[in-house]
Amino acid sequence: MRPFEYGCVVKGDVFCPRPEIETVLVNNMQSGQNTVVVGERRMGKTSLIMSAFSKTHRCRLLYADLLNIRTITDFCDRVASAASRMGKGHTFLQRTLTFLARLRPTITVDPHNGMPVVSVDSYLAERESSFEDIIAMIEKFSEKERVVVVFDEFQEILKLDNPEQALATLRSKIQFLSETCFVYSGSVRRDMVRIFVDYKSPFYKSAATLNVGPIDDDCFAEFLQRRFAVGGRKASKAFLLKVLDTANRISGDVQQLCDAILTESDGNGELSESDLRNGIARVLKQEAASFELQTENLTRYQMKALQGVAKFGGRNVFSAEFITRSGLSSAPTAKRALEKLIALGIIYHHEGEYKIFNPFLKEWIRGYNE
Ligand SMILES: Nc1ncnc2c1ncn2[C@@H]1O[C@H](COP(=O)(O)OP(=O)(O)OP(=O)(O)O)[C@@H](O)[C@H]1O
Ligand SMILES: [Mg+2]
Structure with missing residues (x-):
């Protein structure tokens, strides 16, 4: 395992503990308190949610990533596939197919990871009532144990044809599932505000808010020091504070920069200003094509x-x-x-x-x- 990881969910040794917010989230999950997790991109929302869930007891996770959904059918497919993966074996897959029978689900296998992919019939599913079918399915799963439902990138709901109606239908059903914990995570702050803070929105004040900001400087610096040590480098706190400044304290960007510094440095003596400059230059080279695309x-x-x-x-x-x-x-x-x-x-x-x-x-x- 490399000392630094970025662009993926991190756990174990590459996850810097952030107990203040994690404890809140664990308690909310455990008690069924619905929660909105908001923060800028790459701040660590998904990693935090996964880490918090791993600390709950007797809960089952339904994790649905809603990135790039455009239709109600897409929403149903994502949640149904997530439901089918809630446990090992075929039990959850079979129950998902039974609970959603009205939407004529079919199964394929994801060639990358061998996991089931459930697709519903778009002719039947492309209507508001499908949200009710999905929530009814979650309710049935919740009869046996507490289910923590994570809707990651929840702001993508706003990209559906009739988002207000979608939100109203979802909210009207979700509010009756008092034992189930819904975690809505999102990164486009303005969109999440529109859903949860705008008083005209059906989701207005429907969940507790958890802000995922930068990791505390002292904790992060200590963590990075340990990770650099794993890579055979010595980093002073002053150096690491400069790294945090450069990467604007965005967790993912900090790890990317540290990885670049590690690669560019030779391990003789303490890391220095010139190692930082070489690290930045490396990241800029890695990202140049994407920046050109963004600005062209x-x-x-x-x-x-x-x-x-x-x-x-x-x-x-x-x-x-x-x-x-x-x-x-x-x-x-x-x-x-x-x-x-x-x-x-x-x-x-x-x-x-x-x-x-x-x-x-x-x-x-x-x-x-x-
Ligand atoms: N607690 C943490 N400790 C160390 N690094 C972290 C932590 N959380 C996140 N990171 C870094 O940030 C990267 C992105 O994390 P994650 O995918 O959890 O963030 P996110 O906010 O969900 O991002 P996105 O907005 O892209 O969905 C990770 O790959 C890792 O490099
Ligand atoms: Mg994420």
Whole structure:
């Protein structure tokens, strides 16, 4: 096992414990308190949920990843497949097929992992009442034991044709399952806010909120020190704090940068500033193609606004100085460009400041020459 892992769910030695939020989640799961888990991308939501679940007793996990669902049928397929994998053997698969018989489910096998994939008949499933079938199935599973249902990337529900209706139907049924714990996890913060904080939404105040922010600096630095030691490197706390700063304290980006530093360094002496620079350069090389793809369709002004934020910071973006230095023509132009960059998910606006989500994209843009 490599000392650092990124881009996947982490557990065991590569999972830095975060007991303050994990304890809350374990208790919520155990007591049936529905919970919304929100945080930026790659902060560690899914890993936290999995780790918390592993600490519960006598609970069964139904984990459904809703990324890229576009239809009600997609939703049914994901949840049905997840239900069929709730335990070893064929019991759960058979029960899933029985409970959803009305939707004429069929089974195939995922060639990558040999797990069952359940697909329902789209002609029958593509209607609101299918949500009721799915929740009724979960209710039946819950009769025997406590089920923790995780809807990961829950904001994807908003991409269905009639999201308001979908949410209303789901909520109307879920509210009666008091013994089942629903965990809704999502990363596009504005969308999750729309679902759980907008008072017009059917899910308004329907679950406790758990924020997954950065891991505490001291804990993370100690953890990273141990992982570097496994890789035969010595890292001081001051060095690791610089690493955390560079990667904006986004857990996944921190691990990616540490992996790059480990690869680029030779193990002689303590890790230094130049090891950090080489690590950053390696990550930028790894990510260049993806950054080019992300920015290739930006207009000239959007690119200038992005460069302005990367180079001069995102606080005084409508000042004459920022406009001139960034090469933007006027404040309204800057505003339009920044709004588009937000809509594209490249930057966000928080406490009066525009910030670039991805810390490495920020570094890449800084060094970008047209
Ligand atoms: N507790 C942790 N300790 C150490 N590293 C972590 C921890 N949690 C997450 N990470 C790092 O972040 C990466 C992403 O974790 P995870 O997939 O759990 O995050 P996520 O918030 O669900 O991401 P996404 O928004 O992409 O779904 C992991 O591969 C790992 O490198
Ligand atoms: Mg995730």
